[in-house]
Amino acid sequence: MLNALEVVTTVVVGVMVGVEFSVPFFINPILNALPGDNALRGRTHGARVGGAVMPFWYITSLVLVAVWAVAGRDEQGTGLIVTAGALLIVSVLMSVLVLVPINNRVKTWAADNRPADWKEQLRRWDRWHYARVAVIIAAFTLLVAALA
Template sequence: MLTALEVITTVVVGVMVGVEFSVAFVLNRIFNALPEDSGQLGRAHGGRMLGAVMPVWYIGSLVLAALWVIAGWHEHGTGLVVTAAGLLIVSVVMSILLLVPINNQSKTWTPENRPADWKEQMNRWDRFHYVRVAVIIAAFTLLVAALA
């Protein structure tokens, strides 16, 4: 049972890392290179789509890591999983305090109603997102190390 939980947690967090990495280093660069208002519209659509899925994914990853800690408390590598869970908490707090407020505004923007500083707000979101990606990559790395 513990082995299945370890594998499921690692895969769920790993896929989340892959999605967030691709948003940071692939999708947003594609959106930024699109002509006229296409990039802003693409980001707004992505904010709506991923904004609906990612909260469940982040909280679910944290719950799975917590269950791994509880189920494997006396197992080798538990300290790594505790640290990974702590980093996942940091990622959730960052999301709620820094990224979600910007996303909630930007997902409603159109070329007609976006604020004058929309590009600066997107750049701020990107900077926070880069840090969040680094945090969840670190958490994923610790989970993988705990399996070894």
């Protein structure tokens, strides 16, 4: 049963990392290349979709890692799992304190009601998102190392 939990947790976190990695390195560059206000429209739609799905994904990942840490507390690699969990907590805190407030504003924007500093707000979100991606990649790496 522990093996199944390890695999499911690693897959769930790994897919989350892949989705979050794709945003700054693939999705945003594609959106930014679109003409007119289409990039803004894509970002606002992405803010709505991501804002609805990602909280559950982050919390589910954190819960799975916590269950793995408890269930495998006598196994080798538990320290790696606990550290990965701590990193996921950091990513959730980054999200709640910085990224979600910006995201909540972005999802309401349209070409005719965006604030004057909208580009700077998007750049700020992007910078924090890069940092969050680095944190969750580190967490994922620790989970994979714990399997070895």
